[in-house]
Amino acid sequence: MLKIEAVLQPSKLDAVKDALLEAGIEGMTILEARGHGRQKGHTEFYRGREYTVDLLPKVKIELVLLDDLKEKAIQAIIGAARTGRIGDGKIFVSRIDEAIRIRNDERGETAL
Amino acid sequence: MSNHARLLSLLPAMVIFSPAALAQTPASAPVTQAQISALQQAVVNAQSAGDNAWMLVSAALVLLMTGPGLALFYGGLVRKKNILGTMMQSFAMMGLVTIIWAICGYSLAFGHGNAFVGGFEHLFLRGVTLTPNTDYAATIPEQTYMVYQLMFAIITPALITGAFAERMKFSAMAVFLSLWSVFVYCPMAHMVWGVGGLLNSTGGHIPSLDFAGGTVVHVTSGVSALVTCIFLGKRIGYPQTNMPPHSMVLSFIGACLLWVGWFGFNAGSALGASPLATSAFINTHFAAAAAALGWTIAEWIHNGKPTALGAISGAVAGLVAITPASGFVQPFPALLIGLIAGAFCSFMVFEVKSRLRYDDSLDAFGVHGAGGTLGALLTGLFATSAINSIYGKGVPTGAIDGHWGQELNQLAGVGIAWSISIVGTLVLLFVVDRVIGLRVSPEQEAEGLDLSQHGEEGYDLNS
Numbered sequence: 001m002l003k004i005e006a007v008l009q010p011s012k013l014d015a016v017k018d019a020l021l022e023a024g025i026e027g028m029t030i031l032e033a034r035g036h037g038r039q040k041g042h043t044e045f046y047r048g049r050e051y052t053v054d055l056l057p058k059v060k061i062e063l064v065l066l067d068d069l070k071e072k073a074i075q076a077i078i079g080a081a082r083t084g085r086i087g088d089g090k091i092f093v094s095r096i097d098e099a100i101r102i103r104n105d106e107r108g109e110t111a112l
Numbered sequence: 113m114s115n116h117a118r119l120l121s122l123l124p125a126m127v128i129f130s131p132a133a134l135a136q137t138p139a140s141a142p143v144t145q146a147q148i149s150a151l152q153q154a155v156v157n158a159q160s161a162g163d164n165a166w167m168l169v170s171a172a173l174v175l176l177m178t179g180p181g182l183a184l185f186y187g188g189l190v191r192k193k194n195i196l197g198t199m200m201q202s203f204a205m206m207g208l209v210t211i212i213w214a215i216c217g218y219s220l221a222f223g224h225g226n227a228f229v230g231g232f233e234h235l236f237l238r239g240v241t242l243t244p245n246t247d248y249a250a251t252i253p254e255q256t257y258m259v260y261q262l263m264f265a266i267i268t269p270a271l272i273t274g275a276f277a278e279r280m281k282f283s284a285m286a287v288f289l290s291l292w293s294v295f296v297y298c299p300m301a302h303m304v305w306g307v308g309g310l311l312n313s314t315g316g317h318i319p320s321l322d323f324a325g326g327t328v329v330h331v332t333s334g335v336s337a338l339v340t341c342i343f344l345g346k347r348i349g350y351p352q353t354n355m356p357p358h359s360m361v362l363s364f365i366g367a368c369l370l371w372v373g374w375f376g377f378n379a380g381s382a383l384g385a386s387p388l389a390t391s392a393f394i395n396t397h398f399a400a401a402a403a404a405l406g407w408t409i410a411e412w413i414h415n416g417k418p419t420a421l422g423a424i425s426g427a428v429a430g431l432v433a434i435t436p437a438s439g440f441v442q443p444f445p446a447l448l449i450g451l452i453a454g455a456f457c458s459f460m461v462f463e464v465k466s467r468l469r470y471d472d473s474l475d476a477f478g479v480h481g482a483g484g485t486l487g488a489l490l491t492g493l494f495a496t497s498a499i500n501s502i503y504g505k506g507v508p509t510g511a512i513d514g515h516w517g518q519e520l521n522q523l524a525g526v527g528i529a530w531s532i533s534i535v536g537t538l539v540l541l542f543v544v545d546r547v548i549g550l551r552v553s554p555e556q557e558a559e560g561l562d563l564s565q566h567g568e569e570g571y572d573l574n575s
Contacts, residue, residue, distance in 0.1 A: 044356060045415050047425060047475060048462030051354045 001096040001109060002070055004063045006077050007033065008089045013059045015080040020061075023076040025069060027112070031060040038086060058089070064096055064112060156251075159384075160244075163251040166385035167260055173376025174263035178202050178270050181373050184366030185428075186274050189474045192358040193560025194278045195570035201273040201285055205266050208290050213262045220298035222248065222261065227310040227317065229299045247307045249383040260380060265301070268329045269293050274474030275337030276344050278355075281552050282565040288544045296332055296536035300529060304328050311525050313502055320525030321495050321502070321510070321518065323392065324381035326436025326487045327529040334481020335533035338472060343541045344550055346471035348557055355473075360420055367424035371400050374431045378438035391499055392438040396431065399438075399450030403430020406454025414462055422458065429457035429479050433487030440495035440502075440509060449490045457483050485526050492522035 008016060013030065020028065034055040041054035063073060074091060082088055101111040183202040187195045209217070216235055223230030234240055237258070245254040269289040276285075303309040304322050311320040311327075322328060347355065357363060378396040382389035407426025408418045433453030434446055441449070461478040472478060495510030495518065497503070508515035544550060551557075556564035563569060 045411075045417060045419055046356050046421055048411065048415060048458070049351075049466070050415075051356050053354070 001099060001112065002065060002067055003094050003096050004061075004065065004070070004073055004077075005092045005094075006061045006063075006081070006089060007035065007091075008059050008061065008077075008081050009083075009087060010057050010059050012081040012089075013061075016061065016077055019076040019080040020063070020073065023069075023072045025063060025065060025073055025076070027063070029062040031062070033058045033060045037090065056087075064099060066109060066112065160251045163249075163384035163386075164253065164256055166389065167249075167252050167256045167380060167383065170376035170380025171256070171260040171263050173373045174260070174267065174380065175206070175373075177370050177373035177377065178263075178267045179206055181366050181369035182267065182270055184362045185370060185424075186277065186363075186366070186474050188359040188362030188364070188366060189274075189357040190277050191355060191560070192571060193562055193569075195358065195362075195562065196568055197282065197561025197565050198273065198277055200282065200566065202270040204282075204286055205270040205289060208286060209266045209269065209293050210262060212290060212293055213258075213265055217265055217293060217298055218258050218261065220294065221265070221301040222258075222306050223302075224307055225302065227308060228303060230302045230306050248305075251384055257383070261301070264325055264329060264377070265293055265297055268297050268325075268333045271329070271333035271476055271480050272337045272340060274476035275341040275472045277473040278561065279344065279347050279551055279557055281548065281550065282561070284544050284548045284550045287548060288540055288550070291540050291544070292336065292537065295540065296336065296532055297328075300332050300532055301328050303528065304525065311521075311528065318521050318524045319503075320488075320521045321440055321491050322436040322488065322525060323439035323491075323500075324378045324435045326432070326484045326491065327525050330432045330435060330480040330484025331488065331526060331529040332533045334477045334479070334484055335530050336537040337476035338470065338481055339534055339537040340541060341472045341477075342470050343538070343545075347473065348554055350471045350473075351466075351469075357421065364420060364424055367428055371427055371431065374400070374435075378431075378435060382439060388439055388500060394443055395434055395438045395441060395446035398443055398446040399430040399434030399453070400427045401430070402447045402450030403427055403433065403454035403457075406430070406451040407458045408454075410455045410458040411462075414458075425461070425475070425479060426454035426458065429453045429483045432457075432480055432483035433490065435484070436488045437491040437494060440491060440500050442494070442496060442499060445490075445494035445512070449487065449494065452490070453483050453486055456486055485530075488522050488526045488529075489519070492519040 006016070017028070035058050036054055036056055041052055041056055044051045044053060065073060070093065077091060098107065099111040100107055179202055183199040186202065187199045190198045214237055218237065218240065219232055219234035220230045223232060223234050225231035240254050240258050242253040242255055244250050244252055245257065249257045269292050272289065272292070273285070303311045304320065304327060305312065309316050311318050313319045313321050320327070374396055375393055379389040379393035382392055404423045404427040407422050407429060411422040412418045430450035430453050433449050437446065437449055457479050460482040461475050465472060465475070465478055491510065493511045496513050497507060497509045500509065501507065503509060510518045541550065552561070552564055
């Protein structure tokens, strides 16, 4: 089992979600987040004062899935979220030791 | 209704009164003295009904400026942990000042007294009845005049709250501003508008022109705001930490409500549904529009972008500056006053505040103190007897009529407003700080006024 975490521009969330569903990936968790990578922030002006906003709104998608769906999921996310500009986001992949369905105590891959 | 019916029933008598009608209908009954008296009374009643309707609407419009207008305008400009605390400061004035006004405020402002403060004859509204007080407004019940003036007394201390936003205890704020309304607002209102007041434009020693409260409302509140924010010190983290407005949308709605409410403030100050009210209404609107433009252009040049906050701040600055002039100037000078005020107040906020490093958090001084002072001086320049012959028919009013001496009177009015505000505010702050303590603790300031002062949150999106 793998966990895929993808940090995205909020405006790309719907497109990524639809692409994942189309790729046959069911179940995901969406977190609203703030952050920045190399992109840095932007400046705002209020009554002549300049404010630097360096933590920008992001969304983070978390998926836990079977090993052989890995490339399909990654391609779906990239296909929907890439604009080619700085700030498109990042994808992280890690191993998952165990999954448990709370409803009936199923364990392992059947719990996904 | 009954007045109108009576007036109509007397119309035949009016027709008979003209010689031509007399010739045609010689057989009609002669007009009696009683009928003429009844007719005169009906005319008086009709004018009173019209004026009273406008003044009651105006009073409601001026209250609309404080809540929700100012409460939203200021509320949107603070961080979200302080929105309720900020709105409550304006709302508290709606309650507290009303009670003070009924007990002693109206008497101290509009009682006879001396040149500096009113007397005690109207304590607990004694003698303030439903018949007109000819000293102030001969066509409306004195209680209408009293409640209209009350709305001004409410918004004035509420304006000060913008300077000390996000850091004063609710208890200290309530006591400080209650005392302020008695010891600073009432004397200033008396000097400018009260019978026998020092600066009263009709009969005062130094006739100073202030149609709707440029000095009484805006200079006093703006200068007191400056004194208060310096006395209190900066917010923790200012100016290193970002403290941007949390909702420009709320501020936008608030500013637009202020603009609309200001028609009651300025056009209502004609104290009747007269042509002078129309003049003040138009001047008010023109100045707001021009000042929004003035601030926006200045900001566009200065920062490269025309912001929404700049446009609405400019409109408020223009409304402030036209307030003393609204019943004395022609429409084009009103546009000019607005344009100058928008550019001047933006300069006060952009440059002067950051150079002098005081934390006038929501720019109560930069807009009201600076705009009010500028407006009072420009009133002396542009006031004309063509609009309001306050010194008599054809007697020059302001510098534009050739009466440059008026500018000195305006300077005196501004000087006295600055002086009473600085001294009164300093003394009251010192006393309240000793007895209650003005500032919340650093922990409470970090937590926000909503939770620390009121035990509530403005936004609970998880509930």
